[in-house]
Every structure is written in structure tokens, then in C-alpha cells.
Amino acid sequence: MLDVLDFDIIKELRSNARAPYLDIAKRLKTPESTIRHRVKQLEDKGVITKYSVQLDPGKLGYGTVAYVGIDVVPEQFLNVAKKLTEFENVKMVAATSGDHMIMTEIWGEKVAELRQFISERIEKMQGVTRTCPAIIMEKLKES
Numbered sequence: 001m002l003d004v005l006d007f008d009i010i011k012e013l014r015s016n017a018r019a020p021y022l023d024i025a026k027r028l029k030t031p032e033s034t035i036r037h038r039v040k041q042l043e044d045k046g047v048i049t050k051y052s053v054q055l056d057p058g059k060l061g062y063g064t065v066a067y068v069g070i071d072v073v074p075e076q077f078l079n080v081a082k083k084l085t086e087f088e089n090v091k092m093v094a095a096t097s098g099d100h101m102i103m104t105e106i107w108g109e110k111v112a113e114l115r116q117f118i119s120e121r122i123e124k125m126q127g128v129t130r131t132c133p134a135i136i137m138e139k140l141k142e143s
Helices: 004-015 021-028 032-044 074-085 111-122
Strands: 064-072 090-095 102-108 128-135
Touching (some): 004 021, 064 074, 064 111, 074 102
Antiparallel strands (some): 064 128
């Protein structure tokens, strides 16, 4: 069971995964050895599964980001999902419930490039029955 300190540590690491344990300890008014031990426990329990870098697509030359819902015939679901993971500009592929069977995050240089990628690569995959792209205009929160 996680306690308040565990959640505070998680919050600190989500804000900056590279924060030194000593800095976290000072902010939380807790000994550094306690922070180190708690983080190790959170990793061992599988609460913390990895540390990652958050990128700015625009600064990498990708001016447009879209979330695309994809519907497929059930027997082609795994094949389509696997193929989607092979594209470099497809940054996330998830099986979902609700409106679409698959949700993706796709980066493109321009809207026209995304439109072309969706129509020529995704919509032509065997088993894809519909795509529903939503261009991200502005992220208001990301944590």
C-alpha cells in the first residue's frame, strides 16, 4: 500500500525524473536515505516501471500532432496494431474501448503530411474500416 510520502516522491519524479534524491529529500523534509529506499521499493513493486524523456515535437521538426482513432475488423486487429508500431512517426499505439478499437498518436511535419500518411498508409491497411483523426491544436496539461 502506498502512503503519502510515496505519492509525494512520485509527484517529484514526474515533475523531474532526473532530480537528485538529495533535492527531493530537501523538498519533502525527509532523509535522503529514506527517499532512496522508497524509490527502490516503488521500482521493485512495479509502481515505477521506467524513466523517460518528454519531447517537444515542434522542436524536432514535427509541427503537427494528431490522435487518430482506428476501427478494424476484429480478425485483423493484431496485424494492424503490429504494423502501426513499425512506423517511426507513430509514437503511441493503444488498444481501447469506446469509440475506436485502436488509438494512435502520430507526428507529422505539416497537416498535409499527416493527412497523406493516414490516407495512403493507414486507411489502405488490410482490415482498417475507418480512421478518425483529431489534430492537437494546443496541449493545456500534460503530466
